[in-house]
Amino acid sequence: MRILFTSLASYGHVYPLLPLAVAARDAGHEVVYATASEFHPTLEKAGLEPAAAGLTMQEAFGRLFAGDTRSRKEIPEGELNEAIGKAFGRLLPTQFMTDLAPVLAERKPDLVVYEMGNPGGAFAAGQAGIPAVGHGFGRVSSGGPMDRISEQIDAFAAEAGLTGSSRLFWGHPFVDICPPSVQAPEFVAGARRVPLRPVGWSEPGDLPSGIEGRDRGRPLVYLTLGTTPASQAHLLTSALQGLASLDADVLVATGPAVDVAALGEVPSNVRLEAWVPQSELLPHVDLVVHHGGSGTTLGAFGAAVPQLVLPQGADQFTNADAVVGAGAGAKLLGDELTADAVRETAGQLLADGAVADAVRELAAEVAAMPSPEEVAAQLPQYCSGRGS
Template identity: 75%
Template sequence: MRMIFTSLASYGHLYPLLPLAVAARDAGHEIVFATAPEFHPTLDKAGLEPAPAGISIRQAFQEIFTGDPRSQGEVPKDELEQHIGRAFGRIMPERFMADLAPLIEQRRPDLVVYETGNPGGLFAAHTAGVPAMCHGFGRVSYNGDAASTFVEPLAAFAAELGITGDTRLAWGRPYLDICPPSVQEPQFLAGARRVPVRPVGWSEPGDLPSGVLGRDRGRPLVYLTLGTTPMSQAHLLASAVHGLAALEADVLVATGPSVDVAALGDVPSNVRLEAWVPQSELLPHVDLVVHHGGSGTTMSAFSAGVPQLVLPQGADQFTNAEATTAVGAGTQLLGDEVTTEAVRDNARRLLTDSAVADVARKLAEEVAAMPSPQEVAEQLPQYA
């Protein structure tokens, strides 16, 4: 069977699809993965055939703000939300739809698998008369996140193409759901055509930092990451680093591509800074993950059975933090609550709270019981 997978050009949107795409390829299906060229090296490393499609999130916002001298911080919140709605609800879907149309014509796929942030994949498939199914990257939220800003423009765009139904439910199409049901949005669980698939972390091949394997498990290892999305976060990272350094623990920090490490100043001897780590391989070895609430890290921590201290900054991070806290798998600190002392005290509690550890372990068992990407790959022909 021939398939086209497609996602936005972002780690958090592309990585969740890779385990199923690779499993489908290994099952003998012909797979093409369409996204912006900047992520084609990642696809090459995964052994997948890349195809150019769409523009990046950064390019979409550059288009919107061309000629506007203001920085993002100077744009009023209501206006910024309108721009987000335009970027995700019209600009990127239109571009992906236009670029995928000739690829679909050339490759004649039996099925298009698009991720939930890239409905241009569905729109192109619908126009060409090709079946499509949606692939989630985490928990679906109905209130209080950035996705709320582009539901209306997306629904309007879909209606222009003759696609009706609930946008949040992928317009009634099958939805590959990697979120364990116990933390998924109940309204989504009740209405979606879910196809459960186990969340499998993906990271580019690499060695774990020295000292992780074979370390003394009597001394906790805390992992700190604020993700890969560019934002001004050095001050936040500094507060977290110094709070965690006060613990009797080893602290491993993935600084990511957008932090000026020099801005962190001198760090204590029990803190190690790394620009990048193979996160999916690392998490089973850590005792606590402190992070921004991105869907990839949240789902991976569920899979690994690791308690979480979440410091959300934007987008779906707030609802991920709320869900993690509500189920008892961790806690969250918001806005001005993120101080060195608060990070220290909450991390110390989470490292010793047996009730949180029990919940985290049960979540890992729930994830392990979900169908694997290999099992789901065998089912894909029935959706074509």
């Protein structure tokens, strides 16, 4: 069977699809993965054949704000949300739809698996008459800019001939990597969910020295604010200062958007790393402090790690709500995010037996979900007899 996977070009959108794409390839299917060329080296490291399609998010917003010299903080929230809606609901889908048409015509896949942030994959498949399956990257969220995106996508979908709502992915089967207990209840009730265990994906690499075999009597706290430009140094500094005063070791993944020099001197119990293989690291961690990205949130669920969430935008706020609602951690918002609050809240989470019980229950729920290999074996049934 020939399968084309497609997603937006960012770590949080590419990585969640890789376990199923690799499992499908290993099962003997011919797999092509279409996204912007910036992520082609990542796909090649995973042993997947890349195809060029779409724009990066930076390119999309560069077009929307061409010639605008304002910083992100200077753009009014309403204007920014409108731009986000246009970028994800119209500009990116249009470009992917255009670029995927010749790829689909040449490759003639039996099935398209499109990431939920990339509806252009669904539109292109629909126009080509190819069966499609959606694939999530986390919890299905609403509110704020997410509603603007949905409005734009629904209008575009109607033009492309798809009926129904983007909230339920037009009735397509949907590979859902979010544990149902923390997924949006209305989505669980209405969607054609295909459960898939959230298997973390990291590019090959070694854990920082001393992590494996360390003394588990002293807590290890992992701090990350992700890979996007929202990961600003001042936020990382506040969180770092609070965690450094704990009787714990602190490992900070600074990511590509932060100048490590801007963080200045750090205490002896703090370690800075530009990059870590997060999926391999999480089982060694006692607490993760993060921005609320879906990959980190789901990874912590699977590794039974409490979470302190410091959301900054997009779906991070609803992810934080899900963590708190499940009893698996806490959140700090806006002016609450001070070094003192981080220290106090992190200390409480490390000592809270009820939180420890909650994260173990979530990890058991994740472990019971079907593996990528099991879901890959189901994919042929969604091809409507188009061949193998």
